[in-house]
Amino acid sequence: xxxxxxELRAPLAARADLSGxxxxxxxxLGPAEIGRLDVPLGTRRVxxxxxxxxxxxxxxxxxxxxxPRLDGVGAGLDEGTxxxxxxxxxxxxxxxxxxxxxxxxxAGEGLARGMRAGRVTLSxxAGPRVGGALPGAKAGMRGGVVxxxxxAGPRxxxxxxxxxxxxxxxxxxxxxxxxxxxxxAVRGGLAGEAGVGMRRGSLILAQExxxxxxGFGDTGEHDLIALLVLARRVPELTELxxxxxxxxxxxxxxxxxxxxxxxxxxxx
Amino acid sequence: xxxxxVEIRDSxxxxxxxxxxxxxxxxxxxxxxxxxxxxMTGFATSVVGCGCxxxxxxxxxxxxxxxxxxxxxxLVFAMSLKALRKVVPARVGQCVLTAPSTACYSGLDGGPNxxxxxxxxxxxxxxxxxxxxxxxxIWRIPVMDGEFVCDHAAGSIETAVGGGNFLILARSxxxxxxxxxxxxxxMAGVANxxxxxxxxxxxxxxxxxxxxxxxxxSTNDAYCPxxxxxxxxxxxxxxxxxxxxxxxxxxxxxxxxxxRVGIHAVCAIGEAGGILAVDAGNYGGRLGPFHFxxxxxxx
Numbered sequence: 001x002x003x004x005x006x007e008l009r010a011p012l013a014a015r016a017d018l019s020g021x022x023x024x025x026x027x028x029l030g031p032a033e034i035g036r037l038d039v040p041l042g043t044r045r046v047x048x049x050x051x052x053x054x055x056x057x058x059x060x061x062x063x064x065x066x067x068p069r070l071d072g073v074g075a076g077l078d079e080g081t082x083x084x085x086x087x088x089x090x091x092x093x094x095x096x097x098x099x100x101x102x103x104x105x106x107a108g109e110g111l112a113r114g115m116r117a118g119r120v121t122l123s124x125x126a127g128p129r130v131g132g133a134l135p136g137a138k139a140g141m142r143g144g145v146v147x148x149x150x151x152a153g154p155r156x157x158x159x160x161x162x163x164x165x166x167x168x169x170x171x172x173x174x175x176x177x178x179x180x181x182x183x184x185a186v187r188g189g190l191a192g193e194a195g196v197g198m199r200r201g202s203l204i205l206a207q208e209x210x211x212x213x214x215g216f217g218d219t220g221e222h223d224l225i226a227l228l229v230l231a232r233r234v235p236e237l238t239e240l241x242x243x244x245x246x247x248x249x250x251x252x253x254x255x256x257x258x259x260x261x262x263x264x265x266x267x268x
Numbered sequence: 269x270x271x272x273x274v275e276i277r278d279s280x281x282x283x284x285x286x287x288x289x290x291x292x293x294x295x296x297x298x299x300x301x302x303x304x305x306x307x308m309t310g311f312a313t314s315v316v317g318c319g320c321x322x323x324x325x326x327x328x329x330x331x332x333x334x335x336x337x338x339x340x341x342x343l344v345f346a347m348s349l350k351a352l353r354k355v356v357p358a359r360v361g362q363c364v365l366t367a368p369s370t371a372c373y374s375g376l377d378g379g380p381n382x383x384x385x386x387x388x389x390x391x392x393x394x395x396x397x398x399x400x401x402x403x404x405x406i407w408r409i410p411v412m413d414g415e416f417v418c419d420h421a422a423g424s425i426e427t428a429v430g431g432g433n434f435l436i437l438a439r440s441x442x443x444x445x446x447x448x449x450x451x452x453x454x455m456a457g458v459a460n461x462x463x464x465x466x467x468x469x470x471x472x473x474x475x476x477x478x479x480x481x482x483x484x485x486s487t488n489d490a491y492c493p494x495x496x497x498x499x500x501x502x503x504x505x506x507x508x509x510x511x512x513x514x515x516x517x518x519x520x521x522x523x524x525x526x527x528r529v530g531i532h533a534v535c536a537i538g539e540a541g542g543i544l545a546v547d548a549g550n551y552g553g554r555l556g557p558f559h560f561x562x563x564x565x566x567x
Contacts, residue, residue: 226408
């Protein structure tokens with residue numbers, strides 16, 4: 001299988017959207033055909049080849065050079081791998097149902113929104129609403145793994161329905177707001193309240209939040225077997241927190257003001 | 269065929285297909301894991317009267333269990349997948365969920381699902397929590413010592429084999445028991461198998477049917493020393509006691525391996541230890557499709 005390297009010819013003058021430019025779409029096409037695929041650029045549609053030079057590579061992946069105005073990178077990815085050098089714009093990995101998207105840089109708003117399966121890794125910081133909902137959808141990300149080495153913007157894990165989001169740095173305000181299920185793990189601090197309107201799911205923290213949202217109650221410290229299981233089945237969780245989990249954690253439950261049974265686990 | 273003075277009779281063990289699963293039970297201490305496992309596999313000697321056959325397969329060190337704590341693997345066999353799906357949640361719910369500090373995981377991948385947490389989660393009365401991470405789904409059910417953690421379901425196979433067996437014909441009860449204990453100890457090391465009867469040994473071998481209507485099994489009179497004069501005896505003149513070892517395994521090869529190890533252990537004691545012959549229980553080929561011919565096994 002042939003891979004492709006798509007290199008930006010120049011910094012983007014307007015927002016472009018690469019949604020649907022995924023390995024399955026490029027399979028069987030030649031460089032000229034790929035160059036003729038049309039993509040939105042600002043208010044018009046242009047040929048992909050106007051924005052990128054296209055050449056084949058031996059590795060069976062798509063390599064891209066990024067741009068802060070390049071939206072929808074890896075959106076709709078269902079199989080295969082997309083490797084990005086540099087920062088990308090909004091909605092990277094949106095609606096993914098499989099495959100791997102690795103971004104060596106930062107990402108804009110809505111990283112992995114509506115994601116169902118697959119894996120996203122980000123070496124830099126993510127914008128607001130990581131793992132949030134697609135427009136019109138009630139629930140956010142439902143499955144897969146998103147690993148962010150840096151910070152996550154506000155409302156990370158908003159209405160999260162499943163899967164795992166790992167944040168190596170800090171998370172912005174209103175993390176896990178309206179979370180329905182799934183797991184958001186943050187190694188760094190939290191800015192502002194978290195878990196407002198949380199129904200279910202787990203927010204796992206390395207340190208006690210400075211301010212707990214109204215609607216959360218402290219149930220004390222516990223030895224949680226479930227954490228031991230997760231540590232073994234999800235090695236990234238152990239790596240995120242820098243060592244084996246003991247299973248001991250302080251458990252806050254909420255948001256009881258909406259009848260929620262979510263939990264904020266602060267590792268001891 | 270004769271091994272160390274022990275006659276290997278020209279007979280075969282007749283076994284039948286079963287559905288089976290493996291569960292891994294962990295706890296804070298090996299003792300509590302074993303207590304829960306023994307309770308869960310209690311009253312599970314024969315499908316005829318217990319609905320399933322179950323026993324401890326082996327102990328598992330903490331490094332190999334899903335939560336890093338000491339564990340016990342148990343195998344459960346039933347006559348159908350439907351029956352297995354009924355007995356497993358019932359037994360885990362009564363004997364593992366209730367035991368302090370324990371957790372219960374699937375020990376078998378693939379095959380039709382056998383519910384664990386899928387059925388037991390409702391005990392949480394709405395406070396139960398599901399976690400789907402790392403390719404599996406676990407349930408956390410709040411209980412008075414913390415949380416009972418279990419997998420959503422266990423895998424299973426429908427091609428397991430139940431009813432492998434052999435009979436130890438000895439001069440005395442003491443000799444038969446010593447040989448049976450030696451065989452059980454040796455067979456404990458065979459993976460994917462259990463010996464579901466008490467201590468792995470059966471003294472009440474049975475035949476199909478009885479003089480009483482409705483009784484599906486009754487004493488195997490041909491092997492009862494005190495009935496020798498009744499004319500249907502299968503015993504040599506100097507046999508004073510017979511014990512049986514029954515084996516269930518995840519495959520016919522597993523059962524065969526276990527039988528081979530057990531019979532070798534019995535024959536190692538030999539005629540000098542009061543062992544006269546090794547025989548096997550069968551029903552003329554009418555009961556099950558798996559026939560373990562003793563002389564072929566020991567050739």
